[in-house]
Amino acid sequence: MHILIVRNNSNSQAQDASLLLVTYLATQGIDYTVVDSSKLASPLAAPELSALFDHGVDMAVALGGDGTILRTARQVGFHGTPILGINYGRLGFLANPNESGVMEPLTAALAGDTTEEARANLSIHVICEGEADPFNDVEGDDADEPREFFALNEVAVTRGANGRIIDFGLDVSGSHLATMRGDGLVVASATGSTAYALSAGGPLVAPGFTGLVAVPIAPHTLHSRAVVTSPSDVIEMDLSENADSRDATLFIDGELVELDRPLRRLYVRRGPVATTLLRYKDEGFYNHAAKVFF
Incomplete structure (x- = not known):
C-alpha cells in the first residue's frame, strides 16, 4: 500500500497532522510520499507524482483547505484514487472537519469505514490561435493534440489584464445558444x-449531479441565464471572433493557465472517471450548505 500525503x-x-500520520504509517509498514501543496500550484500535473500514480497510489490524504483538495484531485486526475480531505483551512466545504483529529479519519479510511462520494469532474480541451481543432474539423499550423486539463471545480475564461470585456459564443453539444459580450464564462x-x-449567480447543485453548469460572468445583456446541462453534453466557448486587443485569461480551479497564443476555443465535458472523496461522519450536503450559505 502507498499513500500520498x-x-x-x-x-x-497541517504540518503537525502530517507528522502524526507519517509516524503511524511507518509503524504499520505502509509506504507514503509527502508533498507540499504549494508545489502543485500549476494546472499541469507534477511529472514526478504522475509517475507515482502510474505505479499505484491507494489513497491520497489532503491536509489543508479546499484549495489543497483541489490540487490533490488534479494530481489524482482520472486515476480514481480516493481522497481523504481533513480541513485545516477556512471554508473546508470539500474536506472532513478536524474536530476528531487526523488519526480517527485515517484509521477509519484504512478500515473501509468511510463513505465514498463520487464527484463528477471536468475534462477540458483548449484550442489556441493557429492550432488544429479536431472537434470542429479545423486545420492549423500546429499538428499537436489539443491541450487537455483536469478540473474538479471549474474552468473560467475571463477578461485579461487590459480589463476590456470579451466577445464569445456559447454552444452546447453542437447547438448554438448565444453570442454575448461580458467578463467571461464559468x-x-x-x-x-x-x-x-x-458567486457569478449560478445555482447551488447537489454533489451527485453529473452534468455541467455554465454561468456567464457579468454579461452585457438583460437576457443571460445560467445553463445546466445533461451528463453527456459538451459545452463549447468560441472566442474566434474576439479581438486580440480584448485578451482572454484562462483559470482552472482558480489557478492561472499561461498560454503562448490567444485562446480561441474551449471544450468542456464530464471527465471519464469520477473523483472519489472519502467522508467520515458526514453531516450531509444540505446541512453543510445551510451553515455556510444561508
Whole structure:
C-alpha cells in the first residue's frame, strides 16, 4: 500500500497532522510520499507524482483547505484514487472537519469505514490561435493534440489584464445558444457550483449531479441565464471572433493557465472517471450548505 500525503506547509496544524500520520504509517509498514501543496500550484500535473500514480497510489490524504483538495484531485486526475480531505483551512466545504483529529479519519479510511462520494469532474480541451481543432474539423499550423486539463471545480475564461470585456459564443453539444459580450464564462461541475459559479449567480447543485453548469460572468445583456446541462453534453466557448486587443485569461480551479497564443476555443465535458472523496461522519450536503450559505 502507498499513500500520498499533500499538506499545506503554510499551516502549522497541517504540518503537525502530517507528522502524526507519517509516524503511524511507518509503524504499520505502509509506504507514503509527502508533498507540499504549494508545489502543485500549476494546472499541469507534477511529472514526478504522475509517475507515482502510474505505479499505484491507494489513497491520497489532503491536509489543508479546499484549495489543497483541489490540487490533490488534479494530481489524482482520472486515476480514481480516493481522497481523504481533513480541513485545516477556512471554508473546508470539500474536506472532513478536524474536530476528531487526523488519526480517527485515517484509521477509519484504512478500515473501509468511510463513505465514498463520487464527484463528477471536468475534462477540458483548449484550442489556441493557429492550432488544429479536431472537434470542429479545423486545420492549423500546429499538428499537436489539443491541450487537455483536469478540473474538479471549474474552468473560467475571463477578461485579461487590459480589463476590456470579451466577445464569445456559447454552444452546447453542437447547438448554438448565444453570442454575448461580458467578463467571461464559468463552466463548473456540481462540486464547483458552490465556488466561482455560485458567486457569478449560478445555482447551488447537489454533489451527485453529473452534468455541467455554465454561468456567464457579468454579461452585457438583460437576457443571460445560467445553463445546466445533461451528463453527456459538451459545452463549447468560441472566442474566434474576439479581438486580440480584448485578451482572454484562462483559470482552472482558480489557478492561472499561461498560454503562448490567444485562446480561441474551449471544450468542456464530464471527465471519464469520477473523483472519489472519502467522508467520515458526514453531516450531509444540505446541512453543510445551510451553515455556510444561508
